[in-house]
Amino acid sequence: MERLYYDQPELAEVEAVITAAASVDGGRWALELDRQLFYPAGGGQPADGGSIDGRELLAVETAAADRIVHYVADPGARSAVWQPGRKVLCRLNLARRLDHSCQHSAQHLLSATVLRLLDGPTRSFHLGEDYCSIDVALESLSSDDANLVEAEVQRLIDADYRLTTHVCQPGEVEKFTLRRRPPTGEEVLRIVEIDGYDFTPCCGTHMASTAALRLFRLLRHEKYKGMTRLYFLAGQRALTNYRRLAETARSAAARLGCAELDLATEAGRLVDKARALESNLSALALAAAELRAGALLNLAAAAPCTILDWPTSSAAAPAEASHGVADGAAASPLLVLARLDGLDLSQCQATAKACAAHGCLAALLCRDATTLVCAGNAPSWQLGRRLSPLLPAVGGKGGGGPMSFQVAFPDLATAEAFLQRLPALFAPP
Numbered sequence: 519m520e521r522l523y524y525d526q527p528e529l530a531e532v533e534a535v536i537t538a539a540a541s542v543d544g545g546r547w548a549l550e551l552d553r554q555l556f557y558p559a560g561g562g563q564p565a566d567g568g569s570i571d572g573r574e575l576l577a578v579e580t581a582a583a584d585r586i587v588h589y590v591a592d593p594g595a596r597s598a599v600w601q602p603g604r605k606v607l608c609r610l611n612l613a614r615r616l617d618h619s620c621q622h623s624a625q626h627l628l629s630a631t632v633l634r635l636l637d638g639p640t641r642s643f644h645l646g647e648d649y650c651s652i653d654v655a656l657e658s659l660s661s662d663d664a665n666l667v668e669a670e671v672q673r674l675i676d677a678d679y680r681l682t683t684h685v686c687q688p689g690e691v692e693k694f695t696l697r698r699r700p701p702t703g704e705e706v707l708r709i710v711e712i713d714g715y716d717f718t719p720c721c722g723t724h725m726a727s728t729a730a731l732r733l734f735r736l737l738r739h740e741k742y743k744g745m746t747r748l749y750f751l752a753g754q755r756a757l758t759n760y761r762r763l764a765e766t767a768r769s770a771a772a773r774l775g776c777a778e779l780d781l782a783t784e785a786g787r788l789v790d791k792a793r794a795l796e797s798n799l800s801a802l803a804l805a806a807a808e809l810r811a812g813a814l815l816n817l818a819a820a821a822p823c824t825i826l827d828w829p830t831s832s833a834a835a836p837a838e839a840s841h842g843v844a845d846g847a848a849a850s851p852l853l854v855l856a857r858l859d860g861l862d863l864s865q866c867q868a869t870a871k872a873c874a875a876h877g878c879l880a881a882l883l884c885r886d887a888t889t890l891v892c893a894g895n896a897p898s899w900q901l902g903r904r905l906s907p908l909l910p911a912v913g914g915k916g917g918g919g920p921m922s923f924q925v926a927f928p929d930l931a932t933a934e935a936f937l938q939r940l941p942a943l944f945a946p947p
Contacts, residue, residue: 519586523557523566524683524708527619527723530612531555539600542589546576547600549588555608557615558586562643563622563722567611617754619723621650623681624671624731624752626724628652630697630716631670632748636663639698641745649737649749656746659739664748668736678729679713691719733757803868811854811872814880818854823941826856853944854880855937863887867924874921881940888933889916892923904943912936 522529538550549570558578559565565578573590581587592599622645629640629652638656684694686707691700700707700719710720712728725731733756737749751759771778774788810828817826854873858866866884870893873880879894892901901923909916909925912932916925927933 520553522553522555523723528612529555530610532608533605534608536600536602536604536606538602545591546589547592549590549600550585551588554586555610556588557723561721563618563645567614569609571606615723618645619725620731620753621645622722623724624734624750625650625652626710626712626716626718627671627674627728628750630712631667633697635667635670650751651747651749653742653745653747657744658741659746664736664739668734671734674715675728675731675734678727679715680727681724682711684709684711735759807865807868807872810869811876814854814856814873815876823853825937828856828858829860852878854878855940857883857885857934857937859885861886863889866891879944881937883933883937885930888930889924889926890933890937894921897921
């Protein structure tokens with residue numbers, strides 16, 4: 519069987535003869551050919567793409583007895599179309615092949631460099647459509663070490679190291695200083711050499727030299743299952759990525775009115791400013807919640823167990839309150855029940871919590887979110903135990919504990935009907 523993807527890796531078109539064909543599920547045909555233009559998936563590298571007699575190549579896989587099976591989409595074809603002995607024209611997606619070869623060669627270079635510089639062997643490799651990655655046996659990786667590795671890989675690319683493939687018997691591999699152990703059970707092994715720098719068993723396709731990679735970029739690294747995962751790009755992928763970064767930097771610098779090299783400083787200044795504003799906003803939100811709570815407490819003290827409307831009922835609340843509660847008002851009521859308009863859920867939650875801090879139970883309906891927020895001042899309220907059993911009958915979804923409970927309703931009418939039941943449920947004897 520002639521494996522053209524090894525012998526002539528840049529061959530884009532060839533005639534082949536069908537040696538076996540079968541119709542499979544999903545309107546696909548499985549074809550075996552006498553000449554193998556398309557690389558089958560394996561060794562961490564995806565399969566080639568292309569077409570056979572104009573039909574899209576869906577997958578290329580290695581089957582039993584070292585057979586290579588090509589799957590094409592042809593739901594309306596008859597068996598005579600793909601019968602054995604027929605010649606077909608195979609066209610390779612050469613751009614995809616070169617991209618995969620580039621990323622795979624870059625992975626060998628990266629893995630060898632990490633091993634040499636940091637003593638971190640590679641445990642796995644992923645070549646995807648959007649990114650490539652390796653997992654190395656290092657618990658962590660510093661930014662300085664990552665920069666060192668990236669610079670060394672680029673140096674090796676610029677030095678134009680040749681890539682050579684040695685085809686040998688398993689017993690002959692001892693003459694090579696292999697970076698990892700070869701697979702067992704193989705009759706023939708392929709050893710990819712990077713000009714004395716690295717020797718690795720590999721069945722994938724590769725570039726002719728490191729210079730063909732042109733550019734390398736280490737995107738980021740992260741901890742993963744006790745190891746370190748490194749994400750990278752090479753060749754046209756890396757160049758495209760750098761161009762996008764440059765355009766993003768130009769656009770951001772223009773919007774911020776600063777030089778591109780000052781973006782980090784300007785971003786830091788804006789982050790600090792935003793955090794200060796958020797802190798001030800949080801303080802103001804807390805003060806506003808205290809004022810709303812004070813008004814509701816005063817209204818509830820004047821009308822115990824009555825469902826209040828906010829802000830409609832707020833006009834009756836005295837303004838000269840201490841912590842929001844009017845001077846001379848009665849002690850905090852046991853219950854504060856209210857419908858709140860014009861407030862979001864977080865504002866309702868803060869108001870309920872502020873009410874509870876004054877020693878009562880607050881049950882506030884956030885009408886804009888059709889959600890009931892309850893907050894109590896003591897575990898004896900047992901909110902979760904008392905309210906949870908009532909939810910299935912009304913379609914409410916939520917939960918909580920003894921001192922806090924929250925439930926969302928399917929509509930406002932159901933929410934208000936539920937609120938109407940709470941005075942009888944929680945009113946003191």
